[in-house]
Amino acid sequence: MKQKSKAYVNLLLVVIFWGMTFPVQKNILEGLSPVFYNTLRFSIALIVLVPLRKKLGLKLTKKSLYQGLILGLFLSGGYVFQTWGLVYTTASKSAFITALYVGLVAIIGPIVERRVPSKYQILALGISLVGLYFLTTP
Template sequence: MKLKSKAYVNLLLVVIFWGLTFPVQKNILEGLSPVFYNALRFSIALLVLIPLRKKLGLKITNKSLTQGLILGLFLSGGYVFQTWGLVYTTASKSAFITSLYVGLVAIIGPVVDRRIPSRYQILALGVSLIGLYFLTTPETGFNFGDLLTALCAVSFAL
């Protein structure tokens, strides 16, 4: 298989698995608290990663620990807002709103770098927001779960 074809197949698999996580999590959250669910997920990940850290010989410095804690706060905020929002909104709306972090990164990145976002970055975010508007038309509305999921997108972007 050509390298380019393999890349496309792998990208397709990532999209499929990423998309499937939303309805699966929605079903799981019918019986669990979002905070408990995330605590359980990340506790298992921590238990798996601790031995791997030693095997890989990774050294933790104060700088990397501080940076990791800051990134971890944004990441955990994203997951908590996402799973909490899934309790109040549909899986499809949650997936779309969460994916808005891509457009937010295109705007936040240049601001952090102290430069003006390009026309195309602003246009891309505008198109995404128009899509969000159509997704949350007056029939379905923008509910509390959508707001929580929007906070998730901001956390992931940061």
């Protein structure tokens, strides 16, 4: 199999598993609070990743610890708000709204790279915003 074909297959697998997490999380949240659920998830990740850090030979400095703490606060805040919203809506709506970060990349990317967005980026952003409108209005 060609390298490009492998990349497409792997991307498809990522999308399938990512999409499957929303209904699974919706079912899990029927018995747990979003904060407890995310605390549990991040604690398991911490337990698994700390020994791997040593195996990979990664050094933990004061600067990297501080930067990781700041990024971790934003990441955990995003996860808590996302799972909290999942309690009040359907899994498909939550997945769609979450996937709109792609639209944010279409907006922020050209600003950071100082270039004009392509017509396809503008079209994709417009379609996603229309979809969001239909999902969020009664």
